[in-house]
Amino acid sequence: MLSLESILVRHDRLDRVQFQIVKVLTYIFFFTEQNGIAGTLPSELKELNSLRFLLLEEGVLTGTIPTEIGLIATMEEIDLNFNLLEGSLPEELFNLANLTQLDLNDNEFSGPISTRIGQLANLNFFQIENNSFTGTVPSELGLLSLLGKCW
Numbered sequence: 001m002l003s004l005e006s007i008l009v010r011h012d013r014l015d016r017v018q019f020q021i022v023k024v025l026t027y028i029f030f031f032t033e034q035n036g037i038a039g040t041l042p043s044e045l046k047e048l049n050s051l052r053f054l055l056l057e058e059g060v061l062t063g064t065i066p067t068e069i070g071l072i073a074t075m076e077e078i079d080l081n082f083n084l085l086e087g088s089l090p091e092e093l094f095n096l097a098n099l100t101q102l103d104l105n106d107n108e109f110s111g112p113i114s115t116r117i118g119q120l121a122n123l124n125f126f127q128i129e130n131n132s133f134t135g136t137v138p139s140e141l142g143l144l145s146l147l148g149k150c151w
Contacts, residue, residue, distance in 0.1 A: 037061060041085075046071040055079040057103070062086070070095040077101040081127065084108060094119050101125040105151065109133060118143040127151045 037056060040063035045051070051072050061083040069075070070092025078096075081103045088111030089104075100122050109131040117123075118140025126141075129151045141150070 040064075041066055041069070041080075043068045045069055048072065050074050052098075053077045056083070058082040060084060064088075065090055065093065067092045069093060072096070073098065075099055077103075079103040080107065082106045086110065088112070089114065091116060096120065097122065099123055100146075103127045104131065106130040111135075113138055113141075115140045117141055120144065121146070123147055125149045 037059035039061065041056075041061060043066040045054075045066060046068035049072060052074050053076060054069075055077065057079050058081070061080065063085065064087035065080070065085065067090040069078075070090065073096070075096045076098050077100060079101065082105070084107065085104075086108040089109060091114055093102075094114055094116035097120070099120050102120070102123060103125065105127045106129075109128070110133065112135035113128070113133055115138045117126075117138055121144065123144050124146045126144075126147060127149065141147070
């Protein structure tokens with residue numbers, strides 16, 4: 001079986017990325033920065049069952065975070081900052097027991113932060129400023145003993 005360990009795209013102008021899932025490949029790391037990637041996050045991300053790092057910052061992603069992202073048990077870091085993502089955070093996101101970093105700042109997310117955030121026991125970095133979240137900060141955030149940075 002082939003194994004692709006990383007895809008690195010930096011400072012390119014990509015108008016669109018087609019997420020085509022090739023089940024033979026195991027994606028461990030997908031990173032783009034300042035590249036103008038546009039489109040939506042596809043539900044097929046769940047097929048990348050070894051994905052550990054989803055870093056798609058500073059693009060032009062729209063739509064919502066698909067609920068299927070909660071099926072990627074290996075996920076450690078999600079960085080979707082500086083995009084145009086919207087809607088509430090899917091409850092399934094809080095199934096990611098290995099998640100250490102959740103960086104969602106500077107998007108258009110809305111709604112409350114789920115009390116299920118307290119289930120992310122390995123979370124050490126949580127950044128959500130410059131969105132439109134509503135409600136109060138869940139007290140369950142205080143259960144995260146490894147959390148060092150929270151905005």
